Amino acid sequence: MNSFGTKLRLTTFGESHGSGVGCVLDGVPSGLTIDGKFIQSELDRRKPGDTVSGTKRKEADRAEILSGVFEGVSTGAPIAVFIANIGARSQDYDELREIFRPAHADYSWFMKYGVRDHRGGGRSSARESAARVAAGAIAKLMLKEIGVTVKSGVALMGGTGSEACDFEYAKNSPIFSLDPNVEAEQIAVIKAARRDHDSIGAIVKIRAEGVPPGLGEPLYGRLDAKLAEAMMGINAVKAVEIGAGVRASFMRGSENNDQMSADGFLSANAGGILGGVSSGEPIDLTVYFKPTPSIGRVQRTIDIRGNERVIEIKGRHDVCVGVRGAVVCEAMTALVIADMLLLNLSSRLECVIAAYTCRKPL
């Protein structure tokens, strides 16, 4: 179960403090130019180290393509990317060998597996998301060929923010803020939490534009369901909305229904998805991140023998995982949409026939 997707299928491997993390992206059509610089730039967006919100761990995060690309172009073979772990300081975790960190995966995973790689959470670490971002970058390259773009930004941090959705601004904001007017305040909130050895939650917005109508595979490969799965599967995410989301449940049908004219939809509550299938309108997601569980404050917990302990996490940690999380949300959204694009190719018989009747011999 370390794979995601159906026709475009991501498999990841690796741990926080092992030799590295990697992905195998299977199902990329042949003929796609694989722009290594773009993959690297996506990893750099996720990279912590110099942002106000991130951990101080320096992750070099160089993406090494191991397979599937020949002379710069995808061959149809699986594309493996490896990102070596550099700068991991395992000794930071020595005293955690037998202790469960609150709000982390430590306790539940130990109950499942009975053994643990305690160093930085091992496989449960957010470090694995580097592999998702690398794969998402390849998905984005493919989507670009169809005219689909995926953007993200942070709307609220620790409750501070606004309704504004300036995705262009967010791209260059150090905290991916969607609103230039509240950015400074949000940075102040982050700094205050860091000073308190505490952490804060965040609300992330994702928008996909140019998505053709018809994507999503009823009834159990619905686009909304797969996006919800993808978002909720990201570390620290506790809620997912599509379109009006929570607000829709407070509306009447006459308010919430997006009526149509010859020029298109007259409102956008659906978030671009109707009956689990894309409508051609922009797809809007809202993703809620809990505060980073690692905090430098004294917390009560237990160890692997059930004894009570107190813990004060040192290490180097993001104050607000939602910031880098936005990049991961983008990557997963791109992977889902690209998968749906490929799956949808067989929706109509006429398209299947056309695909084969135009083919000619050498």
Next chain:
Amino acid sequence: MNSFGTKLRLTTFGESHGSGVGCVLDGVPSGLTIDGKFIQSELDRRKPGDTVSGTKRKEADRAEILSGVFEGVSTGAPIAVFIANIGARSQDYDELREIFRPAHADYSWFMKYGVRDHRGGGRSSARESAARVAAGAIAKLMLKEIGVTVKSGVALMGGTGSEACDFEYAKNSPIFSLDPNVEAEQIAVIKAARRDHDSIGAIVKIRAEGVPPGLGEPLYGRLDAKLAEAMMGINAVKAVEIGAGVRASFMRGSENNDQMSADGFLSANAGGILGGVSSGEPIDLTVYFKPTPSIGRVQRTIDIRGNERVIEIKGRHDVCVGVRGAVVCEAMTALVIADMLLLNLSSRLECVIAAYTCRKPL
């Protein structure tokens, strides 16, 4: 993509106004007593007709078990259940043959498939959820053997409700209300909307108790991700939360983290899932339903040729789909947890060895 689950795998078929809807539930272990009355009682809970919130269509919904059960006990073969469509009035839909109903799947599905069964939405109809409920009932029978229960209720309807979570009360409430103190007010809200030929949204709570720790398959079969997928894949659902959900993104880590003592967790913000794996605590989901898209008011729309039209939906429709939706949420939650129970059997080598060394010949 009409299948859901991995080891316990649901496949459904059927349309709103065809011969019926059905499911094939694959992966049920042999030896489970299949209580047909219980399956029927679950279908009856979902059945509309005499509730204040529901449609007036009388759905008899008799579950007929076609396979997989011999002398009352599961054999390990796939269990097929068929529910014939009775009382479907297709002529109600004649005038909708070429028109897209706002906020329904009509437009996006037509863009996907190019053909449509316009009668009641065809395959996209909420009628399919009867098949889910039948399968969910079987999952519940299996879960019961392990001590797991799944409950549900409606917290808010059209914005009216409370924080109360009286699941026992909800079971017998005609609108599955979680709070006896607001039930009357909620019924009034429903009646008001019906009088206005309008509809309302709802917020549904789901709780699973007795779930053993260790369920969920990292990293892409996480329990939270699969639950989110399952919930968002239900018609009319637009948002899903786990535990503190949206609220967690407004908290600091020191507030949100569930610390532990020798007696267990000291708070319950995680909603029973840590790192995508169950912790042994109750699992709490909140599911947000939009208002029923079918309303009896004049709406603007287009037809399959792109011409502008107005529509005034007659038919018989729920005022608040979230009420019956709660039963579907329960069923899908049961299916996810049961699947995870079976998948988790191989998590540890010692368990695998134990399973085989105890086996003996005839």
Next chain:
Amino acid sequence: MNSFGTKLRLTTFGESHGSGVGCVLDGVPSGLTIDGKFIQSELDRRKPGDTVSGTKRKEADRAEILSGVFEGVSTGAPIAVFIANIGARSQDYDELREIFRPAHADYSWFMKYGVRDHRGGGRSSARESAARVAAGAIAKLMLKEIGVTVKSGVALMGGTGSEACDFEYAKNSPIFSLDPNVEAEQIAVIKAARRDHDSIGAIVKIRAEGVPPGLGEPLYGRLDAKLAEAMMGINAVKAVEIGAGVRASFMRGSENNDQMSADGFLSANAGGILGGVSSGEPIDLTVYFKPTPSIGRVQRTIDIRGNERVIEIKGRHDVCVGVRGAVVCEAMTALVIADMLLLNLSSRLECVIAAYTCRKPL
């Protein structure tokens, strides 16, 4: 695990002496005319009763389409087909309730499940293949639109036969014989075995023509591997060959290699598949059926408590399962090729782009 295929996905259910057998075929593109008469005619080819080789059980085998078809055309929704069991005489099996029939699934399935539907083998019965044939018929309808045909016939029965491959003749032969010159002798072999209360094996040939080059999904969805899986998964099959098959292992490379000219391949040892992908040449399979395990002779066996017993199977059974098995081989071959056709749609980026750039709004 009662499903087969990836993008075109067959799920079957039902037992020999339950209410019936059925299939859900998922992934059929919308817009395919579903010719119910053709589906019935395929079931009739599989039907026993009046052939020299078959059982005397009369199976009416009426295919009832339950879903996925609207006004005669596929909608993209899953197509469910049900075939009621008529004329099942369960009492024939009463004395087998606790005895394992040699060479049947009885013993191994009982070891697996611990319970059994002893009537006619329950789920393990060849009766389930009716569902495969119904689904295969739909796959054939789809393949016909691309120009692909699948044929079959019986080469040897009980060792009697020839190298001839007259698929047109086989179609109308009561025993699907591939050689008019040996047909009479083969019928005599069948009659002799029946007289001896014994059974015989058979060798079946399958040929698929018109298969476009490029089908098969390296490396673990290879066309040859999927065909081998499909054939070996049919009851009573014990060996599968592709092209020269066994003979290839006795050749030198200079003999076996199919060299090429501008006019195509100069020989046909590969059987139409190179590196797991179709070459555009006819695909040739040879499938080896063991003799029907049910024979009317005294055999030694044990019962579910491990006690020694003797058994003399009454019931009504095929003398040579390979005859009707040929129709099942055809169906499964059609399903595999149709699945591969759909999967292959995304092999090249240029095809993916073409599929989306040509799409236009209403």
Next chain:
Amino acid sequence: MNSFGTKLRLTTFGESHGSGVGCVLDGVPSGLTIDGKFIQSELDRRKPGDTVSGTKRKEADRAEILSGVFEGVSTGAPIAVFIANIGARSQDYDELREIFRPAHADYSWFMKYGVRDHRGGGRSSARESAARVAAGAIAKLMLKEIGVTVKSGVALMGGTGSEACDFEYAKNSPIFSLDPNVEAEQIAVIKAARRDHDSIGAIVKIRAEGVPPGLGEPLYGRLDAKLAEAMMGINAVKAVEIGAGVRASFMRGSENNDQMSADGFLSANAGGILGGVSSGEPIDLTVYFKPTPSIGRVQRTIDIRGNERVIEIKGRHDVCVGVRGAVVCEAMTALVIADMLLLNLSSRLECVIAAYTCRKPL
């Protein structure tokens, strides 16, 4: 489609002349001691270079474990293994850039993908099987804990051999010969073919012992079907038999049926599998390899523009791929059986209940 297996899932990546080949093995239970030396020894068995049958290419084949193992023990996380390509001489292939080698994947894959990594066949090369052998070694380590062993050997080479099945002898034979009495003759056959710049086919036997009864997932995850898929998916395999295989189709039921006594089966025609499920008897497979397609003789072919060409393959190639192929067959057999062991854990309700009721808190 570069993944194989369900609960134990292999994903491979890499090409013949890229940076290396690798695998991700997902689903290994936690707590398995991962013996790196054993994995290396399995790779060494597959390694060519100094055997009479192999190519002269020196493949160092060092297995590097990238993830999933902590302090020598599996953690439940996916185990990635990478094998760097060393000693690849891509220039050997320069003149093949535009030519299709007869009996290779070159033509059919080019028709599929439209681009090619011509160097040594790229992804279609048998080099990928190193990744299978590494994964198979881990499967064997797991099987060993249950008492299952998998053995192999070569029965015939170029038609020379015997019925003998001395698996212990084969283990140490340079050509994995199953019969000490014919080994010298077989070596002579290989040398003669090499002298003639030709190649020969081979027949390989596989035996799995200690397999518990009950493995295999009816009806589309049958053990025989999955083994057939696994074997036919190995490069150069053209036929697969189980038990009596081809011979069974020449027998009568009274000969072929394995009758039973209180002491077990009285014959072994079934090859250890009944109704697709293991019976507890040894599992016997026979796998037929075609001769190596790469031969140093002049052959007619075409290039990517359809022009006629002649080709004389230089490079370094096995005379008989079946020899190293035996090791790959073993690996794939081990992977299939291990997968089935894990899948079978949920076959009976009583086992599921037992697995959960015995679990206790910390």
